[in-house]
Amino acid sequence: MRIIAKATDAAVWSAAMRREGRSIGFVPTMGALHQGHLTLVARAKAECDAVCVSIFVNPLQFNNPDDLRHYPRQLEQDRGLLTGAGCDMLFVPEEASIFQEHSPRLFDLGGQDNILEGPSRPGHFQGVVNVVERLFHYIRPDAAFFGEKDRQQLAVIQHVAHTLHWPERIVPCPTERAPDGLALSSRNLRLSPQERAVAPVLYQCLQSVAGSAFREPVTSAKEHGLRLLRAAPSIRLEYLEISDPLSLEPLVDWGDRTEAVALVAAWLGPVRLIDNVTLHKR
Structure with a gap:
């Protein structure tokens, strides 16, 4: 596995892959890798000829300085995991390398900054899209792989890619979970x-919502999940919503939909966790 720190060197690697006729799969991460990330790498390997993983703790997407300061960093361990997973190139840029002579810009986020994660984390999605755009600029992947655990982030990237006609294919990948159902996340290390x-x-809350989805009113389905959260010690709920699967706008009724998504965000001590499940009409 080749390790590259300079953005210009990453662009040279990408150009060499294209000259050889090799397609590039890209997995952008902030490190502290777990099985969920490795599943993305495996999917990229299955669909592309060469795989690049980036590790960059992006300061633009942290609206909480403490969250940035305490975000787990374990580069040597990540490096070993990626070598074992068959990654071809690990890109570990410095901030100056990524944003050299490039000021952050404002993107049209399709209103996602006004719902769910948006009000809780002002500027977060702008920061995400800015760094993804820069990484795409240097890596020029054929496909980029994103986990569905960050469902709203995925929706934001899909929206921007569509409206700006980015050539990269955005590939959603299912959430990986621990045996007890907890969605795998780098932040779990801080629990x-x-x-x-x-x-x-x-x-469990989301599964409870799913059990009554489309059979009871939206408010009743949500109440099943809320009851579990209220009974849990230490949980500080930020939101539990049932939303349209495309726009992610919270629903007041099911309408004629056959699919929706339940999303939750909550604090456990100093750690903020998010999760979601797709709801199907049976």
Whole structure:
């Protein structure tokens, strides 16, 4: 596996791959890798000839300085995992290398900054799209792979890619979970043993919503999940919503839909966790 720190060197690597006629699969990450990330790498390997993974803790997407400061960093361990996973190139740029002579711009986010994660994390999605655009500029992948755990982030990237006619194919990949249902996340490393024991209630809440979806009114379906969260120690709920699967706008009724998505965000101690599940009409 080749390791590259300079953005210009990453562009040279990308150009060499294209000259050889090799398609490039790209997995952008912030490091502290887990099985969910490795599943994205495996999907990229299955669909593309060469795989690049980036590790960049992007300061633009952190609206909380403490969150940025405490975000887990374990580059040597990540490096070993990616070598074992068959990654071809690891891109670990410095901030100056990514944004050299390039000021952050404002993107049309399709209103996503006004719902769900948007009001809680002002500027977050602008930061995400700015860094993804820069990474795409240097790597020029044929396909980029994103986990569905960050469902709204995925929707934002799909919207921007569509409206700006980005050539890259955006590939959604299912959420990977621990045996007890907790969605895998780098932030799970910051949970205390007691908090980790409570954390699966987020998935249990979503499963409870799914059990009554389309059979009861939206408010009743949500109430099933809220009851579980209220009974859980230490959980500080930020939101639980049932939303349209495309726009992610929260619903007041099911309408004629056959699919929706339930999304939750909550704090456990100093750690903010998110999760979601797709709801199907049966």
